[in-house]
Amino acid sequence: MNKVMRLVSIQFWAMFADILSFKSNKLKKSKIIYAGLVLFALFLGAMSFFYCFAIGSSLKMFDSIDILPPMMMAVTCLIVIVTTMNKVKGTIFGFKDYDMVMALPVSTSGIVASRLILLYAFNMVFVFIVMIPMMIAYGVLAKPSISFYLISSLLLFFIPLIPIIVASILGTAIAYAASKFRHSNLINVVVSFAFLIGFMVISTTTGDTEAELAKVSEMLIKKVNGIYPLASLYTKAVCEFDRKALLFFLAISVLVFLLFSFAIGKVFKKLNTSIVTSQARANYKMQKLKQATPIKALYIKELKRYFSSSVYVLNTGFGVVILTIGVIALCFIDLDKIIGEPQALAMISKSAPVMISFCAIMCCTTMASISLEGRSLWIIKSMPISAKQIFLAKIAVNLTIVFPVVIDSIILCFILKTGYLDSLFMILFPIACTVYVAVFGLLINLKLPNFTWTTETVVVKQSAATMIVVFTSMFIVGLPMIMIAIMPTVQPAYLLGGYTALLILVTIGLYHSLMKWGADRFAKL
Amino acid sequence: MLKIENFSKSYKGGKKAVDSLSLEINKGDIYGFIGHNGAGKTTTIRAIVGVLDFEEGEIWIDGISIRKDPVACKKRTAYIPDNPDLYEHLTGIGYLNFIGDIFEVNKFDRETLIEKYADAFELTSNLGDPISSYSHGMKQKLTVIAALIHRPKLLVLDEPFVGLDPKAAHTLKTIMTELCEGGSAIFFSTHVLEVAEKLCNKIAIIKGGKLVTCGLTGDVKGNQSLEDVFMELIEA
Numbered sequence: 001m002n003k004v005m006r007l008v009s010i011q012f013w014a015m016f017a018d019i020l021s022f023k024s025n026k027l028k029k030s031k032i033i034y035a036g037l038v039l040f041a042l043f044l045g046a047m048s049f050f051y052c053f054a055i056g057s058s059l060k061m062f063d064s065i066d067i068l069p070p071m072m073m074a075v076t077c078l079i080v081i082v083t084t085m086n087k088v089k090g091t092i093f094g095f096k097d098y099d100m101v102m103a104l105p106v107s108t109s110g111i112v113a114s115r116l117i118l119l120y121a122f123n124m125v126f127v128f129i130v131m132i133p134m135m136i137a138y139g140v141l142a143k144p145s146i147s148f149y150l151i152s153s154l155l156l157f158f159i160p161l162i163p164i165i166v167a168s169i170l171g172t173a174i175a176y177a178a179s180k181f182r183h184s185n186l187i188n189v190v191v192s193f194a195f196l197i198g199f200m201v202i203s204t205t206t207g208d209t210e211a212e213l214a215k216v217s218e219m220l221i222k223k224v225n226g227i228y229p230l231a232s233l234y235t236k237a238v239c240e241f242d243r244k245a246l247l248f249f250l251a252i253s254v255l256v257f258l259l260f261s262f263a264i265g266k267v268f269k270k271l272n273t274s275i276v277t278s279q280a281r282a283n284y285k286m287q288k289l290k291q292a293t294p295i296k297a298l299y300i301k302e303l304k305r306y307f308s309s310s311v312y313v314l315n316t317g318f319g320v321v322i323l324t325i326g327v328i329a330l331c332f333i334d335l336d337k338i339i340g341e342p343q344a345l346a347m348i349s350k351s352a353p354v355m356i357s358f359c360a361i362m363c364c365t366t367m368a369s370i371s372l373e374g375r376s377l378w379i380i381k382s383m384p385i386s387a388k389q390i391f392l393a394k395i396a397v398n399l400t401i402v403f404p405v406v407i408d409s410i411i412l413c414f415i416l417k418t419g420y421l422d423s424l425f426m427i428l429f430p431i432a433c434t435v436y437v438a439v440f441g442l443l444i445n446l447k448l449p450n451f452t453w454t455t456e457t458v459v460v461k462q463s464a465a466t467m468i469v470v471f472t473s474m475f476i477v478g479l480p481m482i483m484i485a486i487m488p489t490v491q492p493a494y495l496l497g498g499y500t501a502l503l504i505l506v507t508i509g510l511y512h513s514l515m516k517w518g519a520d521r522f523a524k525l
Numbered sequence: 526m527l528k529i530e531n532f533s534k535s536y537k538g539g540k541k542a543v544d545s546l547s548l549e550i551n552k553g554d555i556y557g558f559i560g561h562n563g564a565g566k567t568t569t570i571r572a573i574v575g576v577l578d579f580e581e582g583e584i585w586i587d588g589i590s591i592r593k594d595p596v597a598c599k600k601r602t603a604y605i606p607d608n609p610d611l612y613e614h615l616t617g618i619g620y621l622n623f624i625g626d627i628f629e630v631n632k633f634d635r636e637t638l639i640e641k642y643a644d645a646f647e648l649t650s651n652l653g654d655p656i657s658s659y660s661h662g663m664k665q666k667l668t669v670i671a672a673l674i675h676r677p678k679l680l681v682l683d684e685p686f687v688g689l690d691p692k693a694a695h696t697l698k699t700i701m702t703e704l705c706e707g708g709s710a711i712f713f714s715t716h717v718l719e720v721a722e723k724l725c726n727k728i729a730i731i732k733g734g735k736l737v738t739c740g741l742t743g744d745v746k747g748n749q750s751l752e753d754v755f756m757e758l759i760e761a
Contacts, residue, residue, distance in 0.1 A: 185614075277658070284653030286640045289622050289632065297626030301612065308614030375610035381576040383627050384599035523578045523595075 003106045007114040012121055014454065040471065041129065049133035056141045065142045069152065070225075070235040072134040073159060077231075079130065080123045080163035081170070086192055086311050088171025090455035091119055092264075094276040097454055102269075109265025116164060116261055122462075123160040131156055147241045155237065155246075161253040162230060165260045170195070172264075175275045178310075188310040193321060196314075294385055298393035305372065306365055306397055312372070312460050319359035320404050327408040330415050349416045350484065350492045353426045356412065357433040357477045360405040365398045367441035367469040370525075371450045371459040377525065387519035391442055398438035405430050421493040425500060432500045433477055436507040441469045443514050446521045476503070526552050526679050526710035527573065532582035534568050542568040544734040545582070550679075550710045550727070555701060557725035557742075558714040559751075561759055565734040566714040567607065570683045573712070574604040586679055600628065603672035607683040607714075609664035613657035617648065617667050620656060621674060628675035635674060642670040645696050661688045669697060673704075680704060682713035686720060698724055722751040730758055 056068045092115045095101070101111055135152050138144065174195075178187035225232040230252060236245035264271070292300065306312060373380065380390055409430055413423040448465040450458070460466065480499050484492045527550040534543045543565040550556045560566050571577035573584055575595045584591045586598040612620055618639070625635040643649040646666040656664065665688040672680060680701070686694045701711055701724065715721050721728060722742065728751070729739035737758045738745055746754045 280651070280654040280658035282650045282654060284618065284650050286636065286643075286649060286652075289618070289625070289636055289639075291632050291635075292626045294627045294629065297623050301615070301623055304614055304619075305612070375608070376612055378571075378576050378604070378606050378610070379612070382574045382599060382602070382604045384596045385627060386596055 003104075004110045004114050004117070007101070007104070007106060007111065008117045008121070011114065011118050037467075040467070041125070044129045045133050048130050049137055052134045052137035053140070056137045060141050065138070066235070066239045068138050068141075069134065069238045070231050072130055073234050074231055076127055076130045076159055077163040079126050080160045081167045082196065083126065084119055084123060084164055084167035085171040085174070085195070086314050087119065087455075087457050088168055089175045089188070089275060090311065090457050091115055092168060093172070093175065093272045095454055098272065098276075107265065108268045109262050112265045112268055113258075113261040116168070116257070119164050119168075120160055123164060124157070127156055127159050131159065144239075145241075148238060151241065151246060152238050155234065155249065158250055158253040159234075161257045165256055168260070168264075172271065172275075176271065179275050179277070185308050185310050185313075189307075189313045189317075192310060192314050193318075196318070197322070197325065295389055295393060298380075298385065298389060299396050302369070302393045302397040303400065305369075306401065309372070309456050309460070311457050312365070312368065315460050316363050316365045316368075317401060319362040320402060323356065323359040323408050324404050327411050327415075331411065345416070349418050349422060351481065352412055352416060352418075353409075353422075353429040353496060354477060354481050356405060356409050356426065357430040358474075360402050360430040361433045361437045361473040361477045362470070363398070363402050363405075363434075364437045364441040364469050364473065365401055366394050366438050367445050367465050368459045368463065369394045369397070370442065370445040370522075371453065371463065371465065372456065374451050374453065377451055381525075387522045388515055390522070391514060391518060394442060395435075395438045398441070399434060402430075402434045405434065421497075425493055425496045429480075429496055429500050429503075432503045432507065433473075436476065436503055436510070437469065437473050439507055439510045439514055440472070441465075443510060443518055444469050446514075446518050446525075449525060451525075526550055526554070526587060527712060528583075528585040529569070529573070530583045530585070532569065532572060532579065532584060534565075534572060534577070534579050534581070541734050543572075543731075546731070546734075546736050548729055548736070548739060550712050552678075552708050552710055553705050554710045554712075554727050555705050555725045556710070556712045556727045556729065557721035558712060558729050558731065559716075559718065559721060559755060560714070560731035564731045566731060567683055568734075569731070570604075570681055570712075570714060574602055574681050575599050576604070601678040603675065603677035603680050605668050605672050605680075605682040605685050607687065609661070609668045609688070611656050611664055611667065614655065616655055617652040617659070617663075620667060621652070621671055624671040625674055630675050634676070638674040638676075639670065642673050642700070645700070646670060646693055662690055662693065665689055666693055669700075673700065676709075678709050680709060680711045680713075682711070684715060685713055686715065686717055718751045718755060722746070730755060732759055 052068065052072060055071070056065060059065050059067055092112065095115070102108075104111075106114075131152070135149065139149070174188055174191045178185070178191065181187045225235075230249060233245045233249040233252075236242040237249055406427060409427045412418075413426050418426060445465045448463070448468070450463055450465075453459050480496055483495050483499065487495065527548070529546055529548045532543060532546045533541060535541045546565070546569060548556075558566050558569070568577065572579045573586075573591070575591050575598060579592075587601050589597045589601075591598045612623075615623065621639050621643075622635070624630075625639075630638075639652075640649070643652060646669065648663060648666050648670065651659065651663060656667065659667065665685075669685070672682075685697060689697060698720070701713075705711055725742050727740065728742050728745045730737045730745070738754075742751075745751070749757075
């Protein structure tokens with residue numbers, strides 16, 4: 001056990017250093033990043049509290065406040081499953097230091113357990129962010145006894161165990177099935193997208209109007225209890241202080257976790273080999289080769305790099321995919337009939353540019369594209385190409401990935417029957433946001449690169465560069481909505497027009513900075 | 526072909542990895558660069574090929590400054606690093622074709638040279654497979670082929686024989702000799718002193734970032750073996 005915990009500790013700090021992109025001699029920078037991270041966690045916690053409090057208040061009106069803890073527990077479990085599923089390849093299997101770790105005198109089950117504990121440690125962040133605000137909100141609304149706080153605090157640490165196992169099984173199954181195909185990453189992406197979209201469709205078909213909330217929640221809890229029996233044990237333990245349920249919950253969670261570690265330990269090497277081994281045919285015969293210009297070759301190489309990483313595609317392409325599916329669905333839906341009131345339709349039209357831009361701005365591929373060069377950075381650095389060409393190729397890939405958004409915007413203009421001016425900004429604002437984030441993402445990644453990552457997940461999802469770009473982008477795209485809300489007398493199209501012009505000017509400034517400062521910085525990497 | 530003038534490189538903390546290094550490599554030279562671990566070989570090589578930025582000194586390739594016109598210098602240079610970290614998502618042929626595109630190698634030369642060198646290194650049948658399926662040695666062979674297909678005037682190699690099987694190492698040595706006979710220059714680091722002794726017409730020995738000796742192989746080693754000379758200089 002000591003060896004496992006030592007392994008966890010080394011891997012945890014290595015990953016944490018990767019996430020924050022700091023080295024030991026950059027203490028000042030790491031302190032700033034630490035502070036930013038704490039502030040960000042507090043912000044998410046506050047958001048979670050308001051969400052829990054709003055739901056709890058509605059539930060209280062229907063005398064169903066006891067639904068809140070299991071409901072949020074189910075939400076936590078789903079978050080853990082969805083976010084962990086695509087981390088399986090890279091964390092449990094196919095991690096870069098596999099050879100070194102496997103050569104250590106630690107049992108295979110111990111190594112599997114160390115990787116699972118690593119996943120557990122990162123998932124605890126989600127658990128704290130969702131469940132602690134829930135406990136406070138429930139405490140304010142239901143005024144439970146001290147036992148509630150004691151039991152729910154204890155159970156916090158056991159909530160993610162089974163979801164991690166479920167996600168690991170799903171992730172392993174997807175990665176294993178995909179490995180049987182030559183284009184395994186593409187299969188991985190398609191299956192993962194199908195799973196996530198299916199999950200979203202199921203969760204949105206329940207309806208969520210306030211009047212139906214209690215009924216829907218009860219139904220949801222029944223459903224969750226049916227699918228996930230531990231949820232009912234959780235409800236009984238936390239709300240009814242049932243000791244037997246509490247013990248069962250703890251015992252089942254720990255036992256399943258240990259059993260899974262042990263079982264995977266038995267087949268770990270075999271599974272790892274299957275998942276990470278590429279399909280090789282060794283039957284190539286020289287053929288005619290296609291020629292391309294250097295810039296086109298760079299662009300194609302970047303595009304192939306993008307689609308070679310399932311975690312990269314899933315995290316940066318989701319907004320575009322979901323928007324496109326939504327727009328296709330809207331083509332077959334009578335919006336007037338569903339929404340009813342024409343005012344509501346007008347509201348949707350007004351907020352549509354921001355919604356579309358949100359989907360576009362979340363698809364920033366450049367924020368990780370420098371880091372993803374990893375140890376092969378020497379290739380582009382030793383090639384007879386300028387930094388400008390490299391940057392343009394990376395930006396072009398970002399624009400290509402987001403291009404369907406432009407088509408979506410045009411279709412939405414027809415569906416929502418927007419006027420000329422509104423249509424203009426429905427198309428122009430997302431484009432401005434996309435170009436801005438592509439340039440800004442690259443600048444931030446040049447400032448905070450990480451070439452020594454052990455899994456792509458770290459740079460794509462958890463790096464300091466990614467966090468800065470994602471959250472500043474949310475602010476950039478959300479600002480017009482705030483402006484429209486606080487200036488109701490000004491035409492939204494004028495506000496959006498002015499804001500778009502400002503964003504274009506900012507982007508031009510950032511582009512110049514990229515070509516000057518960015519090129520110098522790239523030379524020093 | 527390659528001129529290094531007072532090149533110095535310090536890392537954070539002020540430690541000089543390379544201190545006022547000056548060397549000149551002419552057309553037709555196979556120049557061996559020898560030193561113990563951490564002597565500054567890789568730092569020098571990375572600066573020559575434009576991977577590492579530097580502030581002190583100057584490096585000229587074919588009369589062009591790497592600091593002033595890096596793209597023109599890189600067009601004339603090929604680099605083989607000590608660790609073949611390649612684009613794992615590409616196939617072998619995809620990578621070679623990419624290199625061909627970047628160096629603007631014409632279609633005929635590209636196809637002819639890929640076939641020639643892939644056959645020589647017995648890698649042709651694997652070129653259609655993803656690089657992720659390659660062994661270390663196969664990646665090393667692919668890096669060598671990629672370096673050769675644009676007919677570099679200067680070939681810079683960092684420990685090129687590590688990971689190559691004896692036959693591939695022999696093939697590489699033959700190609701290096703042919704390349705120099707054709708007017709190119711080769712600068713490479715190695716720990717295999719026997720290879721350096723047999724292959725190189727010139728040798729430079731570096732210790733603690735400073736050049737200890739350089740010149741014609743015969744002049745450097747005199748009547749001794751290169752290993753004896755190296756040990757004497759390093760332990761002095």
